[in-house]
Amino acid sequence: NPYAGLVSCLRAAWLCGKTRPMEYRVAQLEALGRFLDEKKQEILEATSSDMGKPSFEAEFSEIILCKSELHETLNNLSRWMKDEHVDKNSVTRWDSAFIRKDPYGVVLIIAPWNYPVNLLLGPLIGAIAAGNCVIIKPSEMTKNTERLVAEALPSYLDKDCFAVVTAGVQETTRLLENKFDYIFFTGSPSVGRIIMTAAAKHLTPVTLELGGKNPCYVSDTCDVQNVARRVAWGRFFNAGQTCIAPDYVLCSLEMQEKLLLALSKTITDFYGSNPQKSHDFGRIAGEKHFQRLQELLCSGQVVIGGETDEAERYIAPTVLADVHPSDPIMQEEIFGPILPIVPVANMDEAIDFINSRERPLVVYAFSSNNKVVNQVLERTSSGGFCGNDTLMHVTLTSLPFGGVGSSGLGMYHGKFTFNTFSHHRGCLHRYMGRETINALRYPPYTQQKLGLVRAASEVKRKGACTLL
Amino acid sequence: MERMQQVVGRARAAFNSGRCRSLEFRLQQLKALEQMVQEKEKEILAAIKADLHKCGPNAYSHEILGVLGELALAMDKLPSWAAPQPVKKNLLTMRDEAYICPEPLGVVLIIGAWNYPFVLVMQPLIGAIAAGNAVVVKPSEISENTAQLVADLLPQYLDKELYPVVTGGVPETTALLTQRFDHILYTGNSTVGKIVMAAAAKHLTPVTLELGGKSPCYIDKDCDLAVACRRITWGKYMNCGQTCIAPDYILCDPSIQSKVVENIKATLQEFYGEDVKSSPDYERIVNKRHFKRIVGLLEGQKIAHGGQTDEASCFIAPTILTDVSPESKVMEEEIFGPVLPILTVKSVDEAIEFINRREKPLALYVFSNDKKLIKRVISQTSSGGVTGNDVIMHYFLSTLPFGGVGNSGMGAYHGKHSFETFSHRRACLIKDLKMEGTNKLRYPPSSQKKVDWAKFFLLKRFNKGRVGLAVLALLGIVAAVVITVSF
Numbered sequence: 001n002p003y004a005g006l007v008s009c010l011r012a013a014w015l016c017g018k019t020r021p022m023e024y025r026v027a028q029l030e031a032l033g034r035f036l037d038e039k040k041q042e043i044l045e046a047t048s049s050d051m052g053k054p055s056f057e058a059e060f061s062e063i064i065l066c067k068s069e070l071h072e073t074l075n076n077l078s079r080w081m082k083d084e085h086v087d088k089n090s091v092t093r094w095d096s097a098f099i100r101k102d103p104y105g106v107v108l109i110i111a112p113w114n115y116p117v118n119l120l121l122g123p124l125i126g127a128i129a130a131g132n133c134v135i136i137k138p139s140e141m142t143k144n145t146e147r148l149v150a151e152a153l154p155s156y157l158d159k160d161c162f163a164v165v166t167a168g169v170q171e172t173t174r175l176l177e178n179k180f181d182y183i184f185f186t187g188s189p190s191v192g193r194i195i196m197t198a199a200a201k202h203l204t205p206v207t208l209e210l211g212g213k214n215p216c217y218v219s220d221t222c223d224v225q226n227v228a229r230r231v232a233w234g235r236f237f238n239a240g241q242t243c244i245a246p247d248y249v250l251c252s253l254e255m256q257e258k259l260l261l262a263l264s265k266t267i268t269d270f271y272g273s274n275p276q277k278s279h280d281f282g283r284i285a286g287e288k289h290f291q292r293l294q295e296l297l298c299s300g301q302v303v304i305g306g307e308t309d310e311a312e313r314y315i316a317p318t319v320l321a322d323v324h325p326s327d328p329i330m331q332e333e334i335f336g337p338i339l340p341i342v343p344v345a346n347m348d349e350a351i352d353f354i355n356s357r358e359r360p361l362v363v364y365a366f367s368s369n370n371k372v373v374n375q376v377l378e379r380t381s382s383g384g385f386c387g388n389d390t391l392m393h394v395t396l397t398s399l400p401f402g403g404v405g406s407s408g409l410g411m412y413h414g415k416f417t418f419n420t421f422s423h424h425r426g427c428l429h430r431y432m433g434r435e436t437i438n439a440l441r442y443p444p445y446t447q448q449k450l451g452l453v454r455a456a457s458e459v460k461r462k463g464a465c466t467l468l
Numbered sequence: 469m470e471r472m473q474q475v476v477g478r479a480r481a482a483f484n485s486g487r488c489r490s491l492e493f494r495l496q497q498l499k500a501l502e503q504m505v506q507e508k509e510k511e512i513l514a515a516i517k518a519d520l521h522k523c524g525p526n527a528y529s530h531e532i533l534g535v536l537g538e539l540a541l542a543m544d545k546l547p548s549w550a551a552p553q554p555v556k557k558n559l560l561t562m563r564d565e566a567y568i569c570p571e572p573l574g575v576v577l578i579i580g581a582w583n584y585p586f587v588l589v590m591q592p593l594i595g596a597i598a599a600g601n602a603v604v605v606k607p608s609e610i611s612e613n614t615a616q617l618v619a620d621l622l623p624q625y626l627d628k629e630l631y632p633v634v635t636g637g638v639p640e641t642t643a644l645l646t647q648r649f650d651h652i653l654y655t656g657n658s659t660v661g662k663i664v665m666a667a668a669a670k671h672l673t674p675v676t677l678e679l680g681g682k683s684p685c686y687i688d689k690d691c692d693l694a695v696a697c698r699r700i701t702w703g704k705y706m707n708c709g710q711t712c713i714a715p716d717y718i719l720c721d722p723s724i725q726s727k728v729v730e731n732i733k734a735t736l737q738e739f740y741g742e743d744v745k746s747s748p749d750y751e752r753i754v755n756k757r758h759f760k761r762i763v764g765l766l767e768g769q770k771i772a773h774g775g776q777t778d779e780a781s782c783f784i785a786p787t788i789l790t791d792v793s794p795e796s797k798v799m800e801e802e803i804f805g806p807v808l809p810i811l812t813v814k815s816v817d818e819a820i821e822f823i824n825r826r827e828k829p830l831a832l833y834v835f836s837n838d839k840k841l842i843k844r845v846i847s848q849t850s851s852g853g854v855t856g857n858d859v860i861m862h863y864f865l866s867t868l869p870f871g872g873v874g875n876s877g878m879g880a881y882h883g884k885h886s887f888e889t890f891s892h893r894r895a896c897l898i899k900d901l902k903m904e905g906t907n908k909l910r911y912p913p914s915s916q917k918k919v920d921w922a923k924f925f926l927l928k929r930f931n932k933g934r935v936g937l938a939v940l941a942l943l944g945i946v947a948a949v950v951i952t953v954s955f
Contacts, residue, residue, distance in 0.1 A: 015824065017848070056914030060922055068926045086867035097865055102850050104873070181874065189672060196669035200662050203679070205878040208672065226904050233911055270912040280912035355484075368901050377896060381571060387898035389907075395926065396566055398555035399895035404573070405650065409674040411893065424880065426868030427846060429856040432692050432837065438858075442702055443739040443749035445525035453529050 002171070006163055007178045010106045010133040013160040019103065019131045022081060024158075026074065028128050031156040032121065033070050036063055039152055043117055046144035050116070052283030052312070057238055062117040065395065069122055072397045072414050073129045080129070080418045083427075090456050091437075096429040101422040103131030104205075105181035110172070110195070112186045113141035113285055114241040114335075119209075120149065123184045126417025132182070133161040137175065140168045141286055173198075180204050182421060186243075188333075189406045207410030207420050209243070210403050211333050212360035216246035216390070217350045217376055219367035220255050227366045228262030231339070232270065234364075234390025236317045239282035240337035241289075244362045246390050247334050248323070249341045250350040256321060256341050263339075264304050267317045276307070276314050284313040284336060293336035299327035300340055325353070347372060351379045359383075359405035364390055383407050469643045475632045476604060476647040479575045482629035483602040489572065491550060495543055497597050497626055501590075502539045504625040505532060511621075512586055515613040519585060520707065521752040530707070531586040534864070538591055541866060541883055542598045549598070549887045552896070559925045559943075560906065565898040570891040572600030573674075574650035579641065579664070581655040582754055583710040583804075585611035588678075589618055592653045593631070595886020601651075602630045606644060608656075609637040610754060649673050651890060655712075657802075658875050676879030676889055678712070679872050680802045681829040685715035685859065686819045686845060688836035689724055696835040696857070697731030701739065703859030705786045708751040709806035710758075713831040715859050716803055717792070719819045722812040729772045729788055729810070736773075736786050744785050745778070753782040753805060762805035765798040769809070794822070816841055820848045828852070828874030833859050852876045906947070921947070 018024065036043075040063055047053040047062060083098040107127050111120035120138050127134045138149045150164045167175055176183075176198035185195045186209040199206045218227055234246050251259060271278040284290040290313045297306060297318065305318030315337050323329060323340035330340065344350045354363060354376075361383040365376035373387040383403035386393040394401050394413065402411030412420050440449050440456070487493055505512070509532060516527040552567040576596050580589035589607050596603045605622065607615035619633040634644060645652075645667035654664045655678040668675045687696055704715050720728055740747040753759040759782045766775060766787070774787030784806050792798060792809035799809065813819045823832070832851035834842050842856040852872035855862045862868050863882075871880030881889050909921045924947070 054912075054914065056912070056919060059919055060910070064922055064926050071927060086865070088867070089865060092861070092865050097862075097868060099869065100846065100854075102873070105850075192672055193669055196672065197666055200665035200669055203658060203661060203665065203677065203875055203878065210672070223901050226901055226907075229904070229911060230907065233907075272913075278912065280914050366901065370898075373898060377569075377898075381574075381892070382894065384895035385569075385897070387896075388901045389897070389899040392561070392899065393566075393895055393897035396555070396558055396561050396897060398557070399566060399897065400568065400893055401895065404892045404894070406672050409672065423850065423873040424869050425851065425873070426853040426862050426865075426870060426880070427856070428854065428858070428862035428865060428868065429839075429842060430858040430861060432695050432835075432857050435695050435698070438699065441529070442698070443526075443747070444741075445523060445529075445749050447525055450525040450528055454533060 001174065001177055003165070003175050003178055006165070007106060007135070007180075010135065010161060010163060014105050014133045018158070019128075019133055019161050022078060025128055025131060026077065028157055028162070029070060029074055029077075029125065032125065032128070033067065035153060035156045036066055036070070036121070039148065042148055042152070043145070046148045047116065047142070049144045050113075050142035051239070051241070051285040052314075053238065054280045054282055056280060057282065061115055061238070066118055066121045066125070068395070069125050069397060069414065069417070073125050073418065076415065077129055077418075080415055092428060092430070094431055094434065098427050100425040100427050101130065101418075102425050104421060104423055105132060106135065107132045107182040107184065107421060108135045108137065108175070108180045110137045110183070110185045110187065111139055113139035114238060114243070116142045116145040117149070119186045123186075123412060123417060126412060127184070127421045128162075129418050130421035132421055134163075135175075135180075136162065136164045137167055137172065138164065140166065182206070184412075184420070185209070192408070207402070207412065208408045209401075209410075209412075210361070210406065210408040211243045211335075212358050212403070212407040213247040213330070213333050214244060214360045214362045214364065214382075215350075215354045216249045216364040217347065217354075217366065218249055218251040218255055218259060219347060219365070219369065219372045220252055221368050221372070222366050223368065224255075224258045224262045225265070228259060228266045230389050231364075231366070232263055232266045232317070235339045236267075236270070236281065236337050237391065239284060239315070241282070241285060241335050242391070244384075244391055244394060245335075246339070246364050247360070248330065249339060250344050250353060251341065252345065253343045256343055259341065260303050260319060260321060263319050267304060271317060275305075275316055276309065276312070281317065284315060287313070289335065290315070293334070293338065296329040296334065296336070296338060299323050299329035305337075347375060351376060354380050359403075359407055361403045361407040362386060362393070381405075469646070472634070472640075472643045472647055475634060476575060476644075476649070478629050479602040479604055479632060482627070483572075483575055488597075488602060488627070488630055489600050491546060494598055494600055495546060497631075498539055498543050498546075498594065500625040501594065501597070502536065502543075504621055505535055505539070505590075508621055511617060512614075515617040516586060518613040519582070519611040520710075520754060522707065523748045526749060531584055534587050535590045535594070538594045538866065538883070538886075542594050542887070545884065546598055549884055550600075559947075561897065561899075563900060563903065565896070567896050569894045569896050570599070570887070571894050573890060573892050575602045575604065576651040576653065576890055577604045577606065577644065577649045579652070579654040579656065580605070580607040581712075582608035582610035583707060583712070585614035586618070588655045592881060592886060595881055596653075596890045597631070599887050599890035601890055604644070604649070605631065605633045606641060607633065607635065609635065651675070653879075653881070653889070654678065661877065676871065676881060677877040678870075678881075679830065679875065679877040680712045680804070681827050681872070681876040682716040682799070682802050683713055683829045683831040683833065683851070684819075684823050685718050685833040686816065686823075686835065687718060687720040687724065687728060688816065688834070688838065688841055689721050690837045690841075691835045691857075692837070693724065693727055693731050697728060698735045699858045700833075700835075701732050701735040704808050705736070705739070705750075705806050706860075708753055708784070710751075710754065710804050711860070713853070713860055713863055714804075715808075715831075715833050716829070717799065718808065718810045719813050719822060720810065721814065725790055725810055725812055729790060732788055732808070733773050740786070745783055750786075753784055756782065758804070759784065762803065762807060765803060765805070765807060767797065769796065769798060772810075774806075816845065820845060823849050828872070828876055830872045830876035831855065831859075831862070850874070905949075
């Protein structure tokens, strides 16, 4: 077991209690802030080399969003760490009852390649805030970012308690043989199953941030141009490699026509007439994914885009029309800059379509009629929901971010990350006195004692007749 | 296998019909459960007696009282638990609707245990129904009378398709676990817990595992020994020691060991009289297998009190062992029986170290007059839950989450925590389709100006006072106007 030594070192540091004081956690978090500030250029360059990430996108998603989480955490840490006192019942009236937030111990964070800094630091911020020691495993797919994290991050953090491990599939499998006290994984459902199976061997709790096909319903009553902008932005950001990107559109044939025109205009507004030359459009992260996406272009009709360039791993912002549910592009999460439109007759058909498939990470619905948006919300199930926009629900740190069903289990962001990495320990601190009341519970058991116990501990319905 | 597919399939179809989503429906089912518990009280107590030799008042206070309490709480609070919770918004989302919407998960599986066979099935069931799910209930086959009763009663009071009961042993449970559920709550031991989680992993099903371990009980020199020992005796020997949160073993200074033994002996006399075997308030070991297992733990031990056994009736007398070695068999596994080992430690630090070298337990107990000492023990150890200066009692406060950590489990329930365990908290953001102005700063083509605006909107650390918010709102409006004009 090649990682046993590392894990036991971290566990020894954990047992010393080093990571528990608030001052320590704040110091480590502030160091993370300095990493983001001082290494900003390097991060932008690394993500650009790895996947042609436009600097605006990289700055927004990898730096700004991380700092937002960091600030939220630093602003609130002392409050989050406090014992949460709970309401008591008649038996415990004079006791102290609270929920203590205990760190788990040594936790493992496995990050994906699409937002290699954000999806690594986001969970890390919460894990540190909650007082854990952390092993960080950046994605091996984005080599430059992996190298940057492995070389630079350790110099900012306490090496006794935080370690970066670079590992491919084989090594990660060996890493998972060790016992961790929590595992946080972002990636595909199929690997999610492998992670959870490995975790089961040690009874390690997990958070799995997975994916799926996020449907985007566009009703007939809407401002088409605004819809086109918001959907295009969400779809083509990071060249479509976003777990919460709108994966496919459901709308009427009539709306499809209007949308195609609006989308065409939007794409030109965003990226110019030749997106390959735009500084604001990314590339596909690897050869394998590029090939996969190229093959999906045969579904439906290519109405916008469709051009590819293998040397650059460039796929143009593409919109496919008249896509059929059985087409190849509708069988897997696209994770690329291709937007299929699947025509449906009406909202009910759209909802049935969504419900007949696996629950996605997010459901999108666009309509100027609030009732329509609420109908889609109420009649579907998904990790999250965003009405009349895309992606934005994850920028609000007071909303939990996570999946349901095959799109994942658990959640994070803001306080939810802190809670994810804490064990909520129910604590009751009783008095040694008042033993006569306790006597009601001791044997010998009698009906009389029982009657008194009932009276003392029953939860009365409000408005229930107390004469009985 | 086919039978399981049918049962789960029917439950899923029933869930998909949407009928268990309305609050009225859920409240009606909970009311029916309450009726069941009240009308069939005698039958329930009789089944528990047959399974565990537990007398009426005892079984009532351990199994029925708690269930009635949870039902009343759930029915009272359901509307507030199920309501969408608005969340704090930022500058960017100021004009939007942002809230967390609790939703049912779908079809959930509850696997019960045999030691408190009724409440360990009913309490999770209450939470699962309240959260709007369909529920497959699998009571433990070891407590066969209660299992059969649950299988007979639930269909008489609840919706038959939504809440089926599946009885059976290991083969049936294994078959059941191949089906896809949207949450599994399992109460039992760590070995089977791993099997449940591995089966759940195939379907990416979240799990709540209520497992066990050896719950330590530290008695400080500075404490009222008589009271402490009475409380410990109650918690240890109730249900004949077959309680997941029973104090498993005692850690104390060698100088008080004999006093501890004397006090426990005196309490046992008070509780069960001279002849424990004939006390109606003392239970039996659930079956021969566990009887033999526990008797085996006594081998080579110094028995300070008790030790009498009778295989025919699965009787084991309340037993105390002294000067127990940490390496002995009785310290290797969760005892789950009326055998109380005492290990001596020279200080609270030694006790803390001892506890931390072992797997994280489900419960931890510490007795002391010194509040600081209790706080220290809590802060320097980890466990599912804690009760200071008593045992078991944190279980009875439903505002405290009840669950394990590490080997003792994952997840929690009771009260509102049950509702949350069986719900999906869906993040919802509803924006206006108009007001495109501020959105423009995020669209390509990019510019440094746009980056600066993004920083402003997302990174401002602001004070939370009313004046601060008003200023911010004003800034936001100004920003929106400026951006609309310049972009």
